[in-house]
Amino acid sequence: MTPSVAQPRSLDDAVEALRTAIDPTVLAGGTDLMVAINAGSRRPTSVVSLIRVPELQGWHRDGDEVVLGACLTYAEIERGELASLVPALAQAARTIGSPQIRNAATLGGNLGTASPAGDSLPVLAALDATVETIGPDGVRTLPVLEFVTGVKRTALRAQEIITAVRVPVLRGPQEFLKVGTRNAMVISVVMAALVIDLDGRSVRLGLGSVAPVPVRARDAEALAEGSVDWDTARIGDQTVFGRFGELAAESTAPIDDHRSTAAYRRHAVSVCARRALERALR
Ligand SMILES: Cc1cc2nc3c(=O)[nH]c(=O)nc-3n(C[C@H](O)[C@H](O)[C@H](O)COP(=O)(O)OP(=O)(O)OC[C@H]3O[C@@H](n4cnc5c(N)ncnc54)[C@H](O)[C@@H]3O)c2cc1C
The missing domain is CATH 3.30.465.10 (Uridine Diphospho-n-acetylenolpyruvylglucosamine Reductase; domain 3)
Known part of the structure; x- marks a missing residue:
């Protein structure tokens, strides 16, 4: 059955279209949804497209x-x-x-x-x-x-x-590192995002592809925050970088799947986290 498609031109109209449609599926760029529809894993009865909502x-x-x-x-x-x-x-x-x-x-x-x-x-x-x-x-x-x-x-x-x-909007360096099985057009095996907030004196490390949901590596963050000289925005103790990576890996719960093993993911997280911190604060 061909689904009905609504193309609202305002947010109010989108909310109304979602309220009145039967079991609506939302469409934005379609780069995930259309893949699922073409593969037969999703069969929407009605679609509400958001792409024309200013x-x-x-x-x-x-x-x-x-x-x-x-x-x-x-x-x-x-x-x-x-x-x-x-x-x-x-x-x-x-x-x-x-x-x-x-x-x-x-x-x-x-x-x-x-x-x-x-x-x-x-x-x-x-x-x-x-x-x-x-x-x-x-x-x-x-x-x-x-x-x-x-x-x-x-x-x-x-x-x-x-x-x-x-x-x-934070003042301070930010890094994103991604490991995949090739350099482009690749689904992540591991991701590490590092954000330094110089004014709030915080170090935040987000990890991806290593648990069902994105992870914050709180113990690694605490170690780094306690090791930064906030006046110079540098970490002097060179042992901190490696330990930061180890603590990041300990905060993950990766699985073996067709893209990687859990063991490799843990290793890759430790390397990415260490490198990100070195780039930002060494
Ligand atoms: C060739 C290819 C390469 C890709 N590479 C990557 C990659 O490297 N990294 C990566 O992360 N992803 C990648 N993707 C996946 C995809 O492009 C992303 O997840 C993208 O952000 C999906 O956005 P979209 O607008 O196309 O979502 P859609 O396909 O339109 O929707 C995706 C899902 O989100 C829901 N949705 C969309 N917008 C909203 C909204 N405003 N409110 C509520 N629900 C909403 C939809 O109902 C659907 O369930 C790739 C996909 C393809 C086809």
């Missing part, structure tokens, strides 16, 4: 935060002013798919899919991003670590959509 496009600055529309594409994230405000997210965006994919695929779609290998997710975790939603119960705001609840599972309720993601 309120979900682009990004804007709001004080010391940036508000990223759910339909913001990786092509928009990877360059320009936004890339300088949230460099780790831009680095992650540059590793995603191909230029064609990055022109279509959206941040909201990465969150909606909630794959453990979603490249934006460890960055958003490191940034303590919040996800804004709208639905029949009104507007909600959730920390990203509460939004992603399991492998391809989210806290989204029926007929609810992501409208935006809020991330802080």
